[in-house]
Amino acid sequence: MKAEAKRRNQSVSKLMGMGQRTGDFEGLETKRKQAAQLIERLAKANEGLQAEIAKYKKTSGKLQKRYELERDQRVKLEKERGERLQFINTLGHELKTPLTSIVASGGLLLEELKKGEAQSPRLRLLENIISATGKLQSRLNELLDMAKMETVGFILTFELIDIRPLLRNVVSEFNPVAKEKGQSLTLDLPPSVPMVNGDGEHLDQVLLNLISNAMKFSGEGTKIRVKLRQKGPDLVVSIKDNGPGITEEEQMRIFTPYYRLEADRQRFPGLGLGLTVSKHLVEQHGGKIWVESELGKGSTFLFSLPVAEQEAARAADL
Numbered sequence: 001m002k003a004e005a006k007r008r009n010q011s012v013s014k015l016m017g018m019g020q021r022t023g024d025f026e027g028l029e030t031k032r033k034q035a036a037q038l039i040e041r042l043a044k045a046n047e048g049l050q051a052e053i054a055k056y057k058k059t060s061g062k063l064q065k066r067y068e069l070e071r072d073q074r075v076k077l078e079k080e081r082g083e084r085l086q087f088i089n090t091l092g093h094e095l096k097t098p099l100t101s102i103v104a105s106g107g108l109l110l111e112e113l114k115k116g117e118a119q120s121p122r123l124r125l126l127e128n129i130i131s132a133t134g135k136l137q138s139r140l141n142e143l144l145d146m147a148k149m150e151t152v153g154f155i156l157t158f159e160l161i162d163i164r165p166l167l168r169n170v171v172s173e174f175n176p177v178a179k180e181k182g183q184s185l186t187l188d189l190p191p192s193v194p195m196v197n198g199d200g201e202h203l204d205q206v207l208l209n210l211i212s213n214a215m216k217f218s219g220e221g222t223k224i225r226v227k228l229r230q231k232g233p234d235l236v237v238s239i240k241d242n243g244p245g246i247t248e249e250e251q252m253r254i255f256t257p258y259y260r261l262e263a264d265r266q267r268f269p270g271l272g273l274g275l276t277v278s279k280h281l282v283e284q285h286g287g288k289i290w291v292e293s294e295l296g297k298g299s300t301f302l303f304s305l306p307v308a309e310q311e312a313a314r315a316a317d318l
């Protein structure tokens with residue numbers, strides 16, 4: 001009985017051994033198939049990759065060509081820009097020089113004539129010539145500014161400045177004219193203000209535009225108040241008049257080139273460019289310009305200039 005069981009066990013073990021070998025073979029076959037599939041997939045992926053690389057090379061070639069084309073165009077444009085600026089400067093010089101000479105000679109002649117004759121038609125004629133030439137100078141400056149703005153932009157030179165002396169100078173320059181018109185022109189400055197990064201000459205031009213507008217559009221005997229204040233990170237200059245005021249609809253349009261209020265087109269000289277140029281200049285300083293106005297009550301034109309970073313940092317340290 002024992003021998004029989006032993007024999008049966010041996011046969012089962014044999015069979016089991018055979019089964020194991022069959023299992024090994026099937027496992028290997030499956031693995032071989034899996035490997036073949038993997039190789040096939042890898043080959044396909046590689047083909048795809050090669051196609052992508054070829055496409056990329058083509059695109060990169062095209063991009064390189066486009067970059068070179070744009071670089072050449074940029075060089076050409078820079079050259080044209082330089083030529084245009086030079087043309088505008090030359091044109092300005094050619095037109096301004098004779099005008100300056102006419103105004104200066106006219107002024108001297110006027111003084112000479114006044115010595116001999118207090119009132120005469122000749123005096124009046126000469127005064128007319130001088131005044132008309134002055135207007136011609138202003139219009140010419142506006143046109144040249146606009147030409148610069150539209151072609152090459154203003155070229156500003158920034159430095160740390162205290163804006164108060166600038167305001168004092170412009171206001172004192174305008175005071176005699178205001179007096180002549182019976183207008184009062186006052187200036188309100190704080191005892192100390194932080195510096196701004198600005199181009200004095202061009203900020204001067206903004207002030208000149210805004211104060212001369214206030215004087216031009218407000219009637220005789222009106223009040224014009226120029227004020228400077230610090231508001232958070234900005235300095236804000238305001239020019240307030242009690243002139244005719246501007247409707248809300250027109251407030252949106254007066255900063256666009258050539259726009260002038262219907263009522264002012266015939267009555268006052270100008271091209272409708274002063275505010276456009278001022279806006280452009282203030283924005284180049286990183287500031288904003290706007291108007292607050294009520295019809296019949298007057299207008300306040302305001303512009304902000306960011307306090308210079310060094311100054312803001314110093315204030316934060318204190």
Ligand code: ADP
Nearest residue numbers: 213214217254260261264270271272273274275
């Ligand atoms: P210009 O002074 O040559 O007309 P601006 O661009 O300086 O050009 O002004 C545009 C228009 O805005 C002016 O024609 C005028 O109608 C209006 N305007 C400007 N400033 C004032 C002001 N202080 N009061 C009333 N209207 C004004």
